[in-house]
Amino acid sequence: MSGDKGDGDGSGEGKGVTMRVEVDVPKCVASGQCVMIAPDVFDQREEDGIVVLLDERPPSELHADVRESAVVCPAAAIRVVEK
Ligand code: SF4
Numbered sequence: 208m209s210g211d212k213g214d215g216d217g218s219g220e221g222k223g224v225t226m227r228v229e230v231d232v233p234k235c236v237a238s239g240q241c242v243m244i245a246p247d248v249f250d251q252r253e254e255d256g257i258v259v260l261l262d263e264r265p266p267s268e269l270h271a272d273v274r275e276s277a278v279v280c281p282a283a284a285i286r287v288v289e290k
Pocket of ligand 1: 230234238240241242249256276280281282283285
C-alpha cells in the first residue's frame with residue numbers, strides 16, 4: 208500500500224480522487240441492483256446473474272453511482288476504496 212502516481216497536492220477533494228472497486232463475488236446474491244445503478248461498472252453473468260466487475264477504476268462521473276451501488280447491495284458484496 209503505497210501512493211502510486213500521486214499528484215502530490217494531498218488535498219484529496221474533488222478531481223483527482225481515484226476510486227477502486229472490489230466485489231466479493233462469493234457474497235453476491237445476484238439481485239442486480241448494482242447493474243441497474245451503474246451498468247458501465249457492473250454486469251451480471253448470463254448463467255446465474257452473479258456480478259461481473261467491468262471497470263475496477265471507474266471515472267469520476269461514475270463515482271456517485273458506484274457508491275450508491277455499494278450502499279444498496281443487499282449482500283454488501285461491493286467495496287469501494289477512494290483516495
Ligand atoms: S447488488 Fe450486490 S448482490 Fe446484487 S448483483 Fe450487485 S453485487 Fe451482487
